[in-house]
Amino acid sequence: MAQSGDPSLRFREEVPSTTGELHRLRGVVEREAVRVGFDPETAFRMSLAVDEACSNIIRHSYRNNPAEQFTVEISVDDDLFIVHLIDHGASYDPSGAGAFDRQAYLNAMRPGGLGLHIIRMVMDDISYETIGEHNHLRLVKRVPGGSL
Amino acid sequence: MSQFSLSTRTLPPTHVIDLAGFLDAHTAPQLEGAFKGLIDEGVYRIIVNFRDLSYISSAGLGVFMAFIEEVRTHNGDIKLVGMSPKIYNVFDLLGFPMLYEIYDDEEQAHRKFTEAVG
Numbered sequence: 001m002a003q004s005g006d007p008s009l010r011f012r013e014e015v016p017s018t019t020g021e022l023h024r025l026r027g028v029v030e031r032e033a034v035r036v037g038f039d040p041e042t043a044f045r046m047s048l049a050v051d052e053a054c055s056n057i058i059r060h061s062y063r064n065n066p067a068e069q070f071t072v073e074i075s076v077d078d079d080l081f082i083v084h085l086i087d088h089g090a091s092y093d094p095s096g097a098g099a100f101d102r103q104a105y106l107n108a109m110r111p112g113g114l115g116l117h118i119i120r121m122v123m124d125d126i127s128y129e130t131i132g133e134h135n136h137l138r139l140v141k142r143v144p145g146g147s148l
Numbered sequence: 149m150s151q152f153s154l155s156t157r158t159l160p161p162t163h164v165i166d167l168a169g170f171l172d173a174h175t176a177p178q179l180e181g182a183f184k185g186l187i188d189e190g191v192y193r194i195i196v197n198f199r200d201l202s203y204i205s206s207a208g209l210g211v212f213m214a215f216i217e218e219v220r221t222h223n224g225d226i227k228l229v230g231m232s233p234k235i236y237n238v239f240d241l242l243g244f245p246m247l248y249e250i251y252d253d254e255e256q257a258h259r260k261f262t263e264a265v266g
Contacts, residue, residue, distance in 0.1 A: 019174035023151050026203070044234060051205050055173040114206035114242055121241060 009075045017058045017068040022051050032074050049122040052115035061089025083139040091130045162193040162261050168200035171208035183215045192224025195257045199230035227257040
């Protein structure tokens with residue numbers, strides 16, 4: 001069980017940078033989210049947000065190079081469910097992107113840029129930082145009902 | 149395990165794309181190819197049946213965005229049918245119901261196309 005103030009790692013894996021991994025990763029996120037108390041619908045949305053974040057790493061950070069890898073960690077710290085993604089590709093700060101204008105987007109009828117909007121709508125907090133050669137993206141969702 | 153499959157069939161005056169499984173960044177290129185194939189043949193009245201689709205991410209949604217303008221330019225449309233609540237919620241999250249006609253079943257979408265053809 002997680003202890004207060006002591007991050008509890010529930011999953012850690014080096015994942016090949018290929019979209020073929022997305023299905024499996026979604027299953028991991030959904031499973032762990034339900035285990036800590038999220039309802040199935042919220043867990044599904046969280047797996048969607050992580051899919052979008054991983055897809056961005058594969059496509060934008062690594063430019064679809066399957067030889068690359070990124071790290072996926074899932075931990076629970078007090079009442080926070082944290083998905084931590086680490087890559088060493090091209091950095092992209094999602095917090096620096098402009099606010100999503102849905103109407104303008106729909107009017108333009110152009111694909112792309114939806115993933116980040118989904119992540120923002122589903123997760124409670126997103127942080128991004130580049131340390132040395134590594135990009136760290138943390139997606140945080142508050143666990144319902146407080147501390148585990 | 150096959151994650152995704154699609155097939156196309158004719159339902160004059162429309163063509164139907166049936167989707168099954170998981171539509172994500174890995175499988176979206178297959179749907180893109182199906183749309184390209186139909187449009188290359190001059191098919192612009194398209195129904196997409198989601199009945200057996202269990203997942204969609206923005207990569208899948210992006211495919212519909214990529215083709216809707218061209219299809220409508222040719223007086224056609226892409227009408228979406230048979231979504232589970234889970235799939236509809238993803239569309240709704242991004243405001244897509246404002247842009248696409250979404251019906252409970254194929255017959256409703258087909259009737260709309262038939263009425264439009266006159």
